[in-house]
Amino acid sequence: MTVHAEEFHPGAGFPPGTREEWRRLALEVLRKSGAEVASPEEALAYATYDGVTVRPLYDASDLPADPGPPGFPPFVRGTRAVGGALSGWDVRQRHAHPDPAITREAVLADLENGGTSLWLVLGEGGLDIAALPEVLDGVYLDLAPVVLDAGAGTARAADAYLRLADARGTAPAGGNLGADPIGLRARTGAPVPLDEAVALARRVREIPALRAITVDATPYHDAGGSDAEELGCSLATGVAYLRALTDGGLSVQEALGQVEFRYAATADQFLTIAKFRAARLLWARVAEACGAPGHGGQVQHAVTSSAMMTARDPYVNMLRTTLACFGAGVGGAEAITVQPFDARLGLPDAFARRIARNTHALLVEEAHVARVADPAGGSWYVERLTADLAAAAxxxxxxxxxxxxxxxxxxxxxxxxxxxxxxRRSRDIARRTWPITGVSEFPLLDERRPVRRPAPEPATGGLPRIHYAQGFEALRDRADRAPERPLVFLATIGPVAAHTARATFAANLFQAGGIATVAGGATTDPAQIAEAFTRSGAAAACLCSGDKLYAEHAAAVAAALAGAGARKVWLAGKGHYEGVDATLYAGCDALDVLRTTFDDLGVAP
Known part of the structure; x- marks a missing residue:
């Protein structure tokens, strides 16, 4: 039976919900948990690093101005009027292996197995520009768009690519020559004139679909910037290029048609969705101010965040990049690059590249993420987050x-x-309020990581390149270099039910720094606990139990441990007890605890 849309009411039969009713129920739950709050909205809300408040509840009153339909200004809902059901987004895989033969093999494997365009890193940190014809041997340039990333060698790389296309008698299918002098300065600190980028834009403005300029916002993300900071820097860079291009003889419409934007996509799927939607809104606003509102559809290339990738437990990176790819796809990016899970370990192997390609295939072919345009559109939460992020940017x-x-x-x-x-983010990571799975939470001490050939060192000298996990990973490396793995004894006081929660917490914290833990038995006898400590071979101990048992036994157990030779006695929890040197608890500076423990145990830097 066919049911007409106007006759179908999913909410029929349910009483209408109200914000006040939600507030009443939320307060009941919060108070049962022991929290005394007056406003559940304030208690459950949190702020992003841009100061955008994310609330626990949204309704229709939170909707900003109508974003318009997909394919029309201000392009919040995408630059295409229809979804990508037939092709999805452009699967753009990155290639930086310095060996031309290996890169050519990887390029062909990508294009034969789901890849639709190429991103080639040339010059410092990648391939020799002279090897470009060899790398692209067998690639149909009229079918596979190529994006160049050659840094200071952009002009030479662009010339080599265009001459190669001319020699084959074909026009490039699209792509980008990768001129980004301001982005290069952000990476290297070296000032680069804009004349070269303008000259390339004039040279290719008659080639349909091929663009000359990339506004790469990832240097700001890789330096630890927030989403709005990344967006704001990209806008300022894009505007600088528009000024240079129009001063160089291009019309505003031609200048807008020469620029493509590259943004980082993270495992925070909702912020990623909002970021790509907000970026289009903002660029459309710039185009409108320039007098060309109909030409303000921003072309976006998403690349999964380098900063979020971990060298420890690298297989978890598959989950991170899947979430990031999902967010970028739902957010409307035209092209997406999924970094291989082993990117932090060196040059990726064929298996890692295959998993990266298949991430796209799963989301497009099986999850049908690209079947409709802007699937997040209309969500009270996403629309509000998009507008607030755009305002901050x-x-x-x-x-x-x-x-x-x-x-x-x-x-x-x-x-x-x-x-x-x-x-600010580093403090949150150190306190594990920003958890990193497999690193600061649920570390795997006996992991056997894959070995990869070292990747070429990227250009430096400008903004720093950071990885969120680097503080904990440096300590893991320090522990691995020790002749014997550092060890802390967990003095579990009382029955299992009393000590398990804090023993698990303490073990997780110490292991995040590469320190092994061994637990004693379920007893309150200080002598037995001290004997177990001596047998363990550890040099430091941590008391683990409930507050009631701490009050009765912590001082005696701490004294017994000190008598048995413990250099440091920690306590999992809060409070002051005789003989206890320091405490660790949820929200404490875990990195400081770990560094202190290394010093107490005499582990070399």
């Missing part, structure tokens, strides 16, 4: 412009702003 963009633009702001304003955000 626009404010940051205006601050950059007030400082003289992107180039001038790279001298001081941008690095200082990113450093402040980086420090």
């Amino acid at each position: 626009w404010e940051w963009f205006q601050a950059i412009e007030a400082a003289g633009g992107a180039e001038a702001a790279l001298e001081r304003l941008i690095p200082e702003r990113l450093a402040a955000t980086r420090d």
Whole structure:
């Protein structure tokens, strides 16, 4: 039986819900948990690093202005009027192996197994530009778009690519020559004139679909910046290029058609979705201010975040990149690069590249993520988050412009702003309120990581490149270099039910730094606990139990451990007890605890 849409009411038969009813029920739950709060919205809300408040409940009153339909200004809902049911997004895999033969084999494998375009890293940190014809041997340039990433060698790489296309008598199918002088300065610190980028844009403006300029916002993300900071820096860079291009003889419409944007996609799927939607909204606003609103559809290339990738327990990276790819696809990115799970270990192997390709295939072919345009559109939460993120990014963009633009702001304003955000996130990571699975949480001490050939070192000298896990991973490396793995004894006081929660917490924290743990038995006898400590061979101990048993036994057990030779006695929990040197608890600075423990145990730096 066919049911007409106007006759189908999914909510029929259910009483209407109200915000007040939700507030009443939420307060009941919070108070049962022991929290005394007046407002559940305030108690359950949190702020992003951009100051955007994420609330626990949204309704229709939270919707911002109508974003319009897909394919039309302001392009919040995408630059295409229909979904990508037939082709999905452009599967753009990155290639940086310096051996031309290996790269050519990988390129052909990608294109034969789901890849639709290529991203080639040339020059420093990648392939020799002279090897471009060899690498692209067998690649149909009129079918597979090529994106170049050659840094200071952009002009030479672009010339080599265009001459190769001319020699084959074919026009490139699309792609980008990768001119990004401001992005290069952000990476290396070296000032690069914009003339070269303008010359390339003039050279290729008659080639349909091929663009000359990439606004790469990932240097700001890789330096620890927030989403709005990444967006604001990209806007300022894009505007600087528009000024240079129009001064160089291109019309506003031609200039807009020469620019493509590259953003990082993270495992925070909702912020990723909102970021790509907000980026289009903001660029459409710039195009409107330039007098070309119909040409403000931003072309977006998403690449899964390098900062979020871990060298420890690298297989978890498959989950991170899947979430990131999902977020970018739902957010409307035209092209997506999924980094191989072993990217932190060196040059990826064929298996890792295959998993990266298949991530796209699963999301497009099996999960049908690309079947409709803007599947998150209309969500009260996503629409509000998009608008709030765009507002924060626009404010940051205006601050950059007030400082003289992107180039001038790279001298001081941008690095200082990113450093402040980086420090806030680092504190959260150290306190494990920003958990990193497989590293700061649920570490695997006996992991056997795959071995990869070292990757070429990328250009440096500009903004730093950070990895969220680097603090914990440095300690893991320090522990692995020790002749024997550092060990802490867990003095479990009382029955299993009393000590399990804190023993598990303490073990997880110490192991996050590569320190092994061994637990004693379920007893309150200080002598038995001290004897178990001596047998363990550990040099430090941590008391684990409930507050009631701590009050009765902590001082005696701590004294017994000290008498047995413990250099340091920790306690899992809070409170002051005689003989206890320090405490560790949820929200404590885990990195500081671990560094202190290394020093107590005499582990060499």
